[in-house]
Amino acid sequence: MINERYGKQYADGVLRRIGERVRQVARKIDGLGCRRGADTFLIYCPHRDDYKELLEKFSVGLSGEDSSQDRVRLRMGVYSMVDKHIDIERRFDRAKNAADTVKGSVSNPIGIYNEKMHESAILRERLVEDFRSSITEGCFDVYYQPKFDIRPDKPVLSSAEALVRWNHPEMGLISPGDFIPLLEENGLILELDKYVWRKTAAQIREWKEHFGYAVPVSVNVSRIDMLMPDLKSIFMQILEENGLTTEDIILEITESAYTGDSEQVISTARELRGMGMGFRIEMDDFGTGYSSLGMLSNLPIDALKLDMTFVRSAFGENKDVRMIELIIDIASYLHVPVVAEGVETEEQYRVLKAMGCDLVQGYYFSRPVPSKEFCRFLEERGAEGPVPVQRSARTYMSISGALAGEYEHIYYVDTVTDYYLEFGQGPGGELQILPGGKDFFRDALGSLVESAAEHDRGKLLETLNKENLMSWPGREETIVVPYLRKDGTKQRLYCLQTIRTRGSDDHHVVIGVRPDHGSADE
Template sequence: MVDDSEDDAYLLRAELGRRGMAIECRRVDCALDMAAALAAEDWDIVLADHHMPGFDALAALDVLKRSARDVPFIIHSGQISSRQAISAMYDGVDDYVSKGDYERLVPVIERELRGARARRAVRHADSRIQQLAFFDGLSALPNHHLFCNKVNDAIRDSQERGRPPAGAVLVVDIDRFMRINASFGYETGNELLRHIGQRLREGLGPEVVLARLGGDEFGVFLPGAGDRGSVEMLAGWIVRSFDRPLMKDRIELFLTASVGVAMIPTDGEAVLDLLMNAETAIRQIKRDGGNGVRFYERTMNAASAERLALESDLRHAVERGELFLEYQPVISARHLGAVGAEVLVRWQHPRLGRLSPDRFIPMADETGLIVDIGAWVLGEATRQARRWLEVGHERVRVSVNVSAVQFAQPRLLEVVADALRDSALPPASLVLEITESSLMTDVESAVGMLRALKNMGVQVAVDDFGTGYSSLSYLKRLPIDIVKIDKSFVRDLCEDEGDAAIVRAIIALAGNLRLSTIAEGVETAEQAEVLRAAGCDFLQGFHFSRPVPLERLVFSTPPC
């Protein structure tokens, strides 16, 4: 109530209360007090006398306008002419009512309050729409759309000012984040993403734009950045910020991040091109194991295009008959004859020729194509092993590698069972080789899968043994048959007493656990002799044979 009369304000309040309005009010009579009242409370309506000493309704309206509050303003005065009142309404007054005319004042107040509520609802809806359109609901950070707008606005602003645009766009990708979702559930994953967003926001300057682009990716925009050194320092801080663990139910969870960087204008002046190039740089980091920083280079696009073409070709390689198998003999250390063979897949590309496994196996793992390729390899290998058995090689075993991707899928049991059934191969003639790192990723799950495979009757070998950190403590728990000693220990076996001691220890431990041992990477007669003397059961390596086509594979006679 803007009124110079305390009595008039009291009467007005009493009359409105008598007519059913529960009100709280404050009387002011000058601009300073009115401004203070508007700042202190969220008022629903202003009722103002028109003529007061040194202050009038239009001056009060001006105070309201400067406060930027959307509050209905009604003149309630006995000293204002109709012409003055109408003029005031053109200035923004919502209505005017003569003093004492409560029959009209109450409906006017109710009408204006309804209008104010409607306007607030519209503003709230607009704010909510704005929030949904431009902000990420999980982290409350700007979303992909707003991030792109801010980058484009900065580039356009520089161009309009006649200056070359400058800046850096960084994409932060959390390495192997799906393991968190798979192990702890999506709710935990979402909570960690919120913590990551908060940690990054707290560490980045106010001029830096941080956004959640989607999934486990965050975007960072450094407007005006032209020095690669300073950009690299900030990207390095982002990577190091993950050194501190994230807590979940008093459990420390350690994550790493890969950061790809695209510079403006050298790597593009359109935000989508910059994001794409930064993500191209991330793919390079991921191939090296993640947890690093990489600036985009133009040569990466050519490599990416070639990789996409190669991936497309690989999807059809099986049906086109471009994949084939080679066999590396497994040699008995006792009589130095071949008693089995490890199957290795090769690709005869129609345009690029013969490709080494290093060119396509990692790609097959990354894309999931290894599952279908692995099923084909297993089927071909078991059929060939059945033919060996039919010609009299009853004790020959065929070894097939199982990738980490295959081993993590319950479908592996079905694939193995189908291959054995279709080929009529006795399960004991099949050896599945599984890398030590695959087993150590989730030991409990690995034990369950290995037991299921053992119940089928197949043999299981741990490949690349010795390259892990905790394998010895788990070895007795794993239901396996064979330990394959990694070639990194065999290479310097005759020169490095440390490697020799490790190999002897592995052979002795396997013997105590009644497991067979195969030494990989045997390249000299001296290595073979040392391994035989140490009690190794089987040998494999270039000293005996490189991987060869089927027609060049010869088993010991008689089979053993």
Template structure:
């Protein structure tokens, strides 16, 4: 049976991202940019599942899906919602207008699994509808036939009930059943003056398992983890798969708060001492666990789950592979993080991001030979925010993709302005994150942006800087992307060389043009023999391979003199210039772009 899916979102990028994600599962994808357009498509096509954004002009997602519920009750309805929309979404769920909801940003694997579950639910509904029709048509036949059809209908109802309350992959209770049981246990604990523990468990770095071994191995790992978790609880307790690699654990009728910690530690120890074997692969699994206790950390389901999630976030922050009890200040921290995410999401549309440029100088002439584009956030409320305060949030939320594309486009535009101003030999380095590099057909995206800007890639105006972590991840795909960029004439540099997974093999395999010596080695270069030996080795390696060499973080004349004697080509750092706005960089170029470096004595 053909599975047809309708995506309704007024943001083209989000709709396109959902389509790319779900098309691989074999669905026929229809798209609409508004609720009105979505209703027109539904009138012309048989659609099994609808996924709609909540915030849209003219008609909100809840209004649209409520209308779909009235006109096409068999169609399964899913909404993508922000936290601010939770009340209206919850009301729609209670009225039956919405089957499920996801918050943005969504978890890809959880969304894929729930869409598959929604289609199974839709198909079972259709089968049930057909069975009802068959029963009505068979009233004139033998009563035995009627009994058999009724029994089959009852079986389908049982299947629908099972799908509604159990996770199809692990066969554990799902979030809906977990919440129902938690409500019951809270009521019982209130009546009997007992305690209840809620645990939120998450597999550490599960995405790396999927990326390294593939989703089938990831699914099998989740099944094994589910079985182990179930083995650590009593019959009166509940283990549930909440979403993706997140599990929930409900400990009923506990006598002391420390019991929950003892259970959590046993779970952690069991995985630490016994790796998971799947086929020929041995996978070491660790978990992070957050714990909240009724009635101390909340007296209702919402509060207990929220506080267990805050404790889980704290466990992740503490280095993973540990458990943490909820503490009151965690909610304040979570609120600050949510506020920061919200402000960052608005920063791009409000044009609050800016680029500063740190020049690179030739160590012999002292002249500017290039520069590095560095992202800054000029927040209306926070002022100028350093990248260390927000880059990690962009990475974790996926916002680094549109922001990274903005950085590349802006650097290209600025390069064109400088060329038009009479500076033809401009070279700008742009940093890339691992998430950007994993985008499908990333090379075409980069080359397309350059050519749209009127820049020929082979002229070396834009140079791409990658970390060693990017090079080591998915090396086959990485090599293909690098080759496409290299063949187009792009210059490629390894940033922070020596601090990651340094390997001579990737210097041989990948088309790299230059190495940037990390500032951690430069800082104590004049006084630390070990740092001097490391820098000398990197310079010798780079020179033997014909690679350019740039020292980062040069702040003193002693560092400069040592690097010059060691044969390093270029430097950047506060001794020459801090990162400056484009206008200041223009002034520096107009005034010769040189630094009065001390001569070698």
């Protein structure tokens, strides 16, 4: 990171200063010091308790002549209760593991290796060792969580998601949160994914043979999978072995998979989705990565899957659904449905339905279940017959649609709490989500008024006072305020205007700023 931000010459100087400091301090404390490689230094010394003071000695003056800038932060890992039966390299590995536990922490830069870390390290090693035998012996079970289309009056089973569980022969059920990241780190995730894909395809075939039909099932495809050159042939073989088509399996690719090597990932996704294969692709965990509508517009996706953290946040203590509204708005602009996961209560279901969400999954309808238990959902769905789906017509302009038009800036203001979201146009005209804030009248209004010509500032302040804004939500008429805006040595004619976004919303107001295609010399 220092290399990228300040250049290699500066970074090399920092490493030299750290190395010299390690050499000096190691001598004073009767220890030995060395550089392990890259940005990692090691010290072997007698036991001590003043690790904080020691780290401070290493840290002073690392920025060189520019000592006023705190550009370099060190973190330290300590393995103090040394097991002398293990070799030196493994002892330092434990110290490094302790340092990794405080990565990114500003308040606590020192990690101490303890028994809990030791047990965790042993568990991780055991899981990696047992992985392949567990695959061979079928210790991984695939569970299915139903997804329901909530656009009809009564929710209808639409599809399902395949989720893997590790039923270890000695340790019992192991959480995916424990083994999925571990397998990714050790390059084993592709083997597990292929296992899940094959088990899922075989199960779909079995359901079709028994019920005469099946619903599509989505499977997770990791970024590592997307970089495999033979990924298409793997999927083609799985489909052929089970007599399935691409209509039977949906591919879930996380939003973060498109970061780094994005061109190759996007190219692979296009081939999987395009005429050659025809898979449908859901963007999983949407909202945790990209914020550019221009980028999203070019990605090969058929649905946006709302990350469950947004659902939890929206229905938490503050009851703030703004980000969900925005994501539904973006999906509408892209003409793709929204899937919300993590729906656990009737309130969440009803609010999401009213907001225009298309599909949901979560414990409110069902936890992930084994294939035999999932059969009851297929039986119920088969008895219902075809269900017409009616989309409610939107009679308002979307935020993303407005920004794709002529509006340069948009503020989305909650007139009750004063919270706001801010949007702007990127260099290509794409939607950019800018940092919002807690107080529109204190923060955003000041900069908006400051940009206006002096004689128009009073007009904007009067128009945008809180009492006025609280009367705007739900009003049919559009409020338009022309004003002059400073633009270097010239003044340009601009227009501040309310945008009707949701007729049923009684506490949000959307304010757009656009040029009025005129200018005036000062």
